[in-house]
Amino acid sequence: MxxxxxxxxxxxxxxxxxxxxxxxxxxxxxxxxxxxxxxxxxxxxxxxxxxxxxxxxxxxxxxxxxxxxxxxxxxxxxxxxxxxxALLPADAAGRARARALSQVIACDIHPIGNLRMLQWIESQFGANDEQKGVWARHWMATGLRALETMLAGSKETGRYCHGDTPGMADACLVPQVYNARRWKVPLGDYPTILRIDATCDGLDAxxxxxxxxxxxxxxx
Amino acid sequence: MxxxxxxxxxxxxxxxxxxxxxxxxxxxxxxxxxxxxxxxxxxxxxxxxxxxxxxxxxxxxxxxxxxxxxxxxxxxxxxxxxxxxALLPADAAGRARARALSQVIACDIHPIGNLRMLQWIESQFGANDEQKGVWARHWMATGLRALETMLAGSKETGRYCHGDTPGMADACLVPQVYNARRWKVPLGDYPTILRIDATCDGLDAxxxxxxxxxxxxxxx
The missing domain is CATH 3.40.30.10 (Glutaredoxin)
Known part of the structure; x- marks a missing residue:
């Protein structure tokens, strides 16, 4: 088309x-x-x-x-x-929060565990599949733990990451949770993340x- | 104060x-x-x-x-x-470009070479100082090469990363160049980056x- x-x-x-x-x-x-x-x-x-x-x-x-x-x-x-x-809230403080949640994922979780990094630790340090898994799970868990704290500890978290409409932070969260499941990261310690992910999964978008x-x- | x-x-x-x-x-x-x-x-x-x-x-x-x-x-x-x-241009396309330049650094260069990553490759793979340097220089060079292409190839690059006023992308570039010098990344292949860095160095900010x-x- x-x-x-x-x-x-x-x-x-x-x-x-x-x-x-x-x-x-x-x-x-x-x-x-x-x-x-x-x-x-x-x-x-x-x-x-x-x-x-x-x-x-x-x-x-x-x-x-x-x-x-x-x-x-x-x-x-x-x-x-x-x-x-809108993908972002209307107020500057809300936008700052939604962007920060997004950047926790887009800057500090995803780039560290993506394909080119895993290829590099294999070529540089001879990492095998087991070690690549340890690597990916460590950085995802580190980031998701902080994200859970940020989400669970804020009154601004609603049905979605920020309030009751889906937006930028949710568009970052869902792919990261998908990736975490692929790498078998234990997710039980992140109930707020799992709840929001499930809510998003109810939307066609x-x-x-x-x-x-x-x-x-x-x-x- | x-x-x-x-x-x-x-x-x-x-x-x-x-x-x-x-x-x-x-x-x-x-x-x-x-x-x-x-x-x-x-x-x-x-x-x-x-x-x-x-x-x-x-x-x-x-x-x-x-x-x-x-x-x-x-x-x-x-x-x-x-x-x-303003730290960002007035038009949506310009803002998209300035943000993308910023994110090349903030998502795809800096988090990979920062302190916690270097500590982790030491603990996980026994990386010594030499290997940490190889790591840091590889990811900085990979990102700076792309950034040079993006800057040198665009008519929107001016005295600064975007036009003739300093902004968000410059606020990301200068710290990254500082860090690259600290790690002794050869910078000769990035003349546009070096020119903008030098221009920024003329400002008290x-x-x-x-x-x-x-x-x-x-x-x-």
């Missing part, structure tokens, strides 16, 4: 998953172009893709002539160019963005 | 450095409270500080009753509550925020 919005995505990328959720929450149609991170050395490293995204990472969102990278910057852009529903529902997901 | 703004900072933290630059660009006075990351197991891990910042990381900015964490969320908050000069000028910096 032709569209003005083109998302370069990989089905299992947490960062692309965030953008899919945001596009769905906004009700925006978009075309998916799959970038297979594992095929033949990684399609993200081709010259054609690197010209769009010099970091050679997904996602990239193309909106007409504009090429947008970095998932949180893309969410902010969508929120500014396509209101409503989140379900339709799930990795398994993407056109480039492997057939079961 | 008493102030409504209190910054919990560590002199050599890149993330605290960003916030100091932003506060200075805005002309805001603030009180520094030092959190010594290395003293006696790390002051960031005390119960008193963890109550402010559950991630047990710096910086934390306290603005009256508001406790703000995550450096980029703090910069956005300062920009929304204390205009002008950046110079006053330098690690060596902080109250908790070791005496020479």
């Amino acid at each position: 032709a569209s003005d919005l083109v998302l370069y995505s990989y089905w299992r990328s947490s960062a692309a998953f965030r953008v899919r959720i945001a596009l769905n929450l906004k009700g925006l149609r978009y075309e998916t172009r799959a970038i297979h991170l594992l095929r033949e050395g990684g399609e993200q490293h081709t010259a054609a893709y690197a010209a769009l995204n010099p970091q050679e990472l997904v996602p990239t969102l193309v909106d007409g002539q504009r090429v947008l990278t970095q998932s949180l910057a893309i969410l902010e852009y969508l929120d500014e160019t396509h209101p409503p529903p 989140f379900r339709d963005a799930m990795p398994e529902h993407q056109p480039d997901a492997p057939k079961a | 008493a102030s409504d703004l209190v910054l919990y900072s560590y002199w050599r933290s890149s993330a605290a450095f960003r916030v100091r630059i932003a506060l200075n660009l805005k002309g805001l006075r603030y009180e520094t409270r030092a959190i010594h990351l290395l003293r006696e197991g790390g002051e960031q891990h005390t119960a008193a500080y963890a109550a402010l910042n559950p991630q047990e990381l710096v910086p934390t900015l306290v603005d009256g009753q508001r406790v703000l964490t995550q450096s980029l969320a703090i910069l956005e908050y300062l920009d929304e509550t204390h205009p002008p000069p 950046f110079r006053d925020a330098m690690p060596e000028h902080q109250p908790d910096a070791p005496k020479a």
Whole structure:
């Protein structure tokens, strides 16, 4: 389907998953172009893709002539160019909180456990699958523990991470919980996170963005 | 000096450095409270500080009753509550670009090479100082190479990362370049980054925020 919005995505990328959720929450149609991170050395490293995204990472969102990278910057852009529903609260303090929750995940959890890091600890330190698992679980648990404290300890947490409407922080949380389950991180100590994740799972915007529902997901 | 703004900072933290630059660009006075990351197991891990910042990381900015964490969320908050000069461009596409440049650093370079990661690769894989250096330089070079391409290839790059006024991306760039020099990352391949860094170094807002000028910096 032709569209003005083109998302370069990989089905299992947490960062692309965030953008899919945001596009769905906004009700925006978009075309998916799959970038297979594992095929033949990684399609993200081709010259054609690197010209769009010099970091050679997904996602990239193309909106007409504009090429947008970095998932949180893309969410902010969508929120500014396509209101409503808003992905961020109306007040500065609330926005600061929602952004901080998002950045706990996007800066301090996800980049440390993503594919390129695991490939590097294997090549640099000979990490085997067991050690990669220890690595991924350690950093996810460290971040999720802080996030649970931030969520459970605040009156601003509602049905979702901030109040009773889904937004940026939820679009970061759900992909991170998905990834934590994949790595078998024990999640019992994070009841608030699990409750919000379950609430999000009741919304089509989140379900339709799930990795398994993407056109480039492997057939079961 | 008493102030409504209190910054919990560590002199050599890149993330605290960003916030100091932003506060200075805005002309805001603030009180520094030092959190010594290395003293006696790390002051960031005390119960008193963890109550402010559950991630047990710096910086934390306290603005009256508001406790703000995550450096980029703090910069956005300062920009929304204390205009002008603006830290972000006026147009949505420009803001998306400035945020993306910032996030290349704040998500994909800095968290991977910071203190807690280096401590972890030592404990997990027995990394020695040489291997820690290889690690830090690899991730900094990977990110700075992409950033140079993004800056050198855009007509929106001016005297600073975005146009001719300093902003959020510059507040991220200068601490990262500082850190790269500390780790002896060869910087010759990044002429645009070096040019912008030198331009920023001509401004008091950046110079006053330098690690060596902080109250908790070791005496020479």
